[in-house]
Amino acid sequence: MLLAIDVGNTNAVFALHDGKEFIAEWRCSSDYRRTGDEYFVWLKQLMDHRGITQAVTEVIICSTVPRVVFNLRVLSDRYFNCRPVVVRRNEVELGVPVRVDEHTGVGPDRLANTVAAYNLYGGNVIVVDFGTATNFDVVGHDGAYEGGIIAPGVNLSLRAMHEVAAALPHIDVSKPDKVIGTDTVGCMQSGIYWGYISLIEGLCKRISVERGQKMKVVGTGGLSTLFAQDCKALEIINTELTIHGLVLIAELNREKN
Numbered sequence: 001m002l003l004a005i006d007v008g009n010t011n012a013v014f015a016l017h018d019g020k021e022f023i024a025e026w027r028c029s030s031d032y033r034r035t036g037d038e039y040f041v042w043l044k045q046l047m048d049h050r051g052i053t054q055a056v057t058e059v060i061i062c063s064t065v066p067r068v069v070f071n072l073r074v075l076s077d078r079y080f081n082c083r084p085v086v087v088r089r090n091e092v093e094l095g096v097p098v099r100v101d102e103h104t105g106v107g108p109d110r111l112a113n114t115v116a117a118y119n120l121y122g123g124n125v126i127v128v129d130f131g132t133a134t135n136f137d138v139v140g141h142d143g144a145y146e147g148g149i150i151a152p153g154v155n156l157s158l159r160a161m162h163e164v165a166a167a168l169p170h171i172d173v174s175k176p177d178k179v180i181g182t183d184t185v186g187c188m189q190s191g192i193y194w195g196y197i198s199l200i201e202g203l204c205k206r207i208s209v210e211r212g213q214k215m216k217v218v219g220t221g222g223l224s225t226l227f228a229q230d231c232k233a234l235e236i237i238n239t240e241l242t243i244h245g246l247v248l249i250a251e252l253n254r255e256k257n
Contacts, residue, residue, distance in 0.1 A: 001016055001017065001018050001019070001054045001055065001056050001057055001058070002016070002017040002018075002019070002056075002057075002058045002059070002060065002247065002250055003015070003016055003056045003058070003059045003060075003076075003080070004016075004017060004059075004060050004062075004243050004246040004247060004250065005059065005060065005061045005062065005063070005072060005246075006062045006063075006109065006112070006242050006243055006246060007030050007061070007062065007063035007064065007065050007068050007069075007072075008030060008064055008065075008109065008131050008132060009030060009064055009065060009131070009132035009133075010029070010030060010131070010132050010155075011027050011028070011029060011030060012027065012028050012029070012030045012068070013025060013026070013027050013242075013243060014026050014027075014028070014043060015243045015246075016047075016052065016056070017247050018054065022240075022243070023052065024046070024047070024050055024052060025243070026043075026046050028042065030065050030068060031068075032065060032067035032068050032071070034068075034071060035071050035074070036071045036072070036073075036074030036075040036078055036079070037074075037078075039071065039072065039075045040075055040078075040079045055080075056079075056080045056082075057080070057082060058082055058085075058250060058254070059072075059075075059076040059080055059082055059084035059085070060084060060085040060086075060087065060246045060247075060249060060250040060253075061073075061076075061084050061085070061086045061087065062087045062108040062109055062111075062112050062242065062246055063086075063108065064107050064108065064109055069086060072084065073086075085249065085250055085253045086108075087108035087111060087112060087246070087249060088108060089105065089106045089108075089111065092249060092252075092253050093249070093252040093253050094111060094114075094115055094249060094252070095115060095143070095248070095249075095252050096114060096115060096118055096142070096143035096144055096145065097140075097142070097143075097144040097145070098111070098144065098145045099140065099144045099145065099146045099147070100145065100146070100147050106145065107135070109129065109131070109135075109242050110127075110129070110135060110137050110145065110148070111145060111245070111249075112241075112242045112243075112245030112246050112249060113127045113129060113137055113220065113241050113242055113245055114127070114137055114139050114143070114144075114145040114245070115143075115245040115248050115249055116238075116241045116242065116244040116245030116248060117137075117139050117218055117241065117245075118139055118143030119244070119245075119248055120238070120241075120244070121216055121218060121236065122216075123139060123140055123141035123142055123143055124139070124140070124141050124211075124213060124214075124215050124216060125138075125139040125215060125216045125217070125218055126138055126139070126148075126204055126207055126208075126215045126216070126217045126218070127139065127148075127218050127219075127220060127241065128200055128204070128217060128218070128219045128220070128221075128224070128233075128234065129219075129220050129221045129241075129242075130153070130154060130219070130220070130221030130222065130223040130224050130227070131153055131221050132153045132155070132156055133150050133151065133152060133153045133156070134150075134151045134152065134153050134154065134196070134199075134200075135148060135149070135150055135151075136148045136149035136150075136151070136203055136204070136207065138207060138211075138215075149203055149207075151199060151203075154173055154192060154196055154223055155173065157192060158170070158171060158173065158188075158192060161188065167184075168184065168188060169184065169185065169188075171185055171188050171189060173189075173192060173193070173223060173226065174189055174193070174226075175189075175193050175226070175229070175230070176189040176190045176193055176194075178190070179194055193227075193230075194230075196227060197227060197230055197231045200227065200231050200233050200234065201231060201232060201233040204217050204233040205233070216235055216236065217233050217234055217235050217236070218234075218235070218236045218237075218238060218241065219231075219234040219236065219237045219238075220237070220238055220239055220240075220241040220242065221239065222239065224237050224239060225237055225239065
């Protein structure tokens with residue numbers, strides 16, 4: 001059984017795949033101080049609660065927080081007796097080319113999203129990933145990762161406004177009743193909600209114009225479902241895109257471990 005781990009700057013996802021489908025998925029906060037032993041105790045309790053007795057035999061790690069990787073390696077080595085696949089450019093087989101500047105680092109989550117998007121939807125895709133940053137990743141006609149855009153994330157923008165502007169409160173992301181706010185909270189909600197929709201629609205249009213062709217747009221990440229209700233650019237929503245990509249990458253690299 002495969003344990004796929006996707007660590008973002010805020011949350012980490014642990015998903016179990018039995019070779020045919022995902023049978024469980026859990027989330028925890030991303031904390032580099034959490035040890036391999038602590039990860040195992042947490043996972044063991046959750047697996048026991050679900051009645052999962054099948055042993056983990058493979059682990060794949062996708063982490064945008066480098067300091068977390070060491071303890072996840074310990075988890076894999078000590079408790080699952082296997083060497084994990086750690087997704088990094090030029091270190092794992094992706095099955096697709098990476099067409100960016102030679103010495104440019106590419107986030108492992110962006111690589112996993114590219115692999116999954118090409119597998120599920122074919123080429124010429126824009127993946128919009130709503131995370132700590134809002135990433136726009138361009139998938140070429142042959143599945144190649146061809147670069148993209150990094151914009152501030154939704155929650156990051158809200159936190160920045162609250163922390164920098166003393167008069168602005170901390171608010172949650174939600175759809176406002178109208179575009180023009182008549183109080184501070186309503187104004188902030190409109191700026192975030194409709195502002196990000198305009199950002200997404202505008203950037204996706206500019207990418208398509210620059211490439212000279214229509215691009216399919218896939219949204220992923222926890223907030224993708226909220227913005228999809230009014231964002232015309234988001235044609236497909238798949239909140240499991242990164243994890244699906246990790247399963248595909250694990251399959252490609254199985255013989256190496």
